[in-house]
Amino acid sequence: GNSVTQMEGPVTLSEEAFLTINCTYTATGYPSLFWYVQYPGEGLQLLLKATKADDKGSNKGFEATYRKETTSFHLEKGSVQVSDSAVYFCARGAGKSTFGDGTTLTVKP
Amino acid sequence: EPEVTQTPSHQVTQMGQEVILRCVPISNHLYFYWYRQILGQKVEFLVSFYNNEISEKSEIFDDQFSVERPDGSNFTLKIRSTKLEDSAMYFCASSEALEGRGYTFGSGTRLTVV
Numbered sequence: 009g010n011s012v013t014q015m016e017g018p019v020t021l022s023e024e025a026f027l028t029i030n031c032t033y034t035a036t037g038y039p040s041l042f043w044y045v046q047y048p049g050e051g052l053q054l055l056l057k058a059t060k061a062d063d064k065g066s067n068k069g070f071e072a073t074y075r076k077e078t079t080s081f082h083l084e085k086g087s088v089q090v091s092d093s094a095v096y097f098c099a100r101g102a103g104k105s106t107f108g109d110g111t112t113l114t115v116k117p
Numbered sequence: 118e119p120e121v122t123q124t125p126s127h128q129v130t131q132m133g134q135e136v137i138l139r140c141v142p143i144s145n146h147l148y149f150y151w152y153r154q155i156l157g158q159k160v161e162f163l164v165s166f167y168n169n170e171i172s173e174k175s176e177i178f179d180d181q182f183s184v185e186r187p188d189g190s191n192f193t194l195k196i197r198s199t200k201l202e203d204s205a206m207y208f209c210a211s212s213e214a215l216e217g218r219g220y221t222f223g224s225g226t227r228l229t230v231v
Contacts, residue, residue: 044222051224052210053222054220054221102212102219102220103173104175105162107159109158
């Protein structure tokens with residue numbers, strides 16, 4: 009079946025550090041790929057998306073590139089802030105999305 | 118920015134009772150979903166709804182669950198006889214199109230079954 013594998017957390021970084029959260033997906037078809045963010049005590053928010061190979065999604069300084077050859081959609085940010093502390097979910101497909109397990113990011117001042 | 122609204126934000130119910138979780142999707146969206154997240158675990162698909170009928174459901178969505186769009190604006194999830202293991206955060210989502218756009222999620226209803 010369809011699956012998404014995310015880098016295990018938690019991830020703890022200092023402010024202004026570089027962030028990478030790895031995500032790989034099963035290659036059935038050509039699914040859309042998404043990153044969602046869940047801030048403490050809140051619901052899920054769509055962070056960025058990509059709908060086809062080599063697309064780059066970007067938002068709020070975060071980026072992820074749809075890599076068909078490696079079936080990956082890694083999330084990156086060049087300089088994290090304390091306010092980026094949250095749980096990040098990678099997801100594939102729409103209609104019936106499959107979510108990764110989530111990666112908790114804590115950014116310390 | 119348009120929002121998906123869920124009520125209540127927190128519901129406590131006794132085991133065996135029926136609960137109805139309510140959602141108001143974004144008005145021009147056509148596809149509606151329920152997901153749940155048991156505390157500390159992954160987000161799980163329950164059901165999708167389009168054109169006034171269920172388009173897909175997961176194995177979690179058994180006979181105890183039902184969904185309805187009673188009046189063209191609300192989208193409800195009913196659990197007929199709640200069990201302790203139904204305790205979770207339930208998220209409603211809607212999308213404009215089936216593929217490519219991503220969902221807009223509501224802020225969730227925390228259901229606690231005691």
